[in-house]
Amino acid sequence: MDTGTIVSSFRKVAYEALRDAFVAKTTNVPRLPGVEMFDTCYNLFGFVYRIPIISFYFSSGTVVNIPPNNFLIVLDGGISCLAFTSSSSDLSISGNVQQEQIQITIDTASISAGFGPNNC
Numbered sequence: 001m002d003t004g005t006i007v008s009s010f011r012k013v014a015y016e017a018l019r020d021a022f023v024a025k026t027t028n029v030p031r032l033p034g035v036e037m038f039d040t041c042y043n044l045f046g047f048v049y050r051i052p053i054i055s056f057y058f059s060s061g062t063v064v065n066i067p068p069n070n071f072l073i074v075l076d077g078g079i080s081c082l083a084f085t086s087s088s089s090d091l092s093i094s095g096n097v098q099q100e101q102i103q104i105t106i107d108t109a110s111i112s113a114g115f116g117p118n119n120c
Contacts (some may be wrong), residue, residue, distance in 0.1 A: 014092065018084060023102060041082075
């Protein structure tokens with residue numbers, strides 16, 4: 001997890017699996033060409049749509065549901081893009097856009113993290 005990184009980046013195979021699953025669930029939404037670092041973009045202006053749920057599953061069994069505002073980013077001109085990227089390394093990073101609206105507790109003694117709704 002990195003609050004200094006804007007959007008999450010995953011190993012290429014993991015990112016492509018996420019992107020392809022998201023695209024498969026959004027076939028009724030008008031796609032646009034990619035913009036900058038984002039390759040999965042849409043024109044959602046005036047469009048009624050349903051957004052698939054995205055969840056992070058951790059090896060501990062913890063499941064963190066990511067709110068839609070945390071995985072669709074609106075760029076200039078009203079273009080909405082899937083706010084994840086592919087990493088050029090084997091390292092995956094959870095960026096700050098995906099961490100918004102989620103309470104994250106780090107326990108350095110037990111080297112663990114906990115997640116919950118942010119009620120602020």
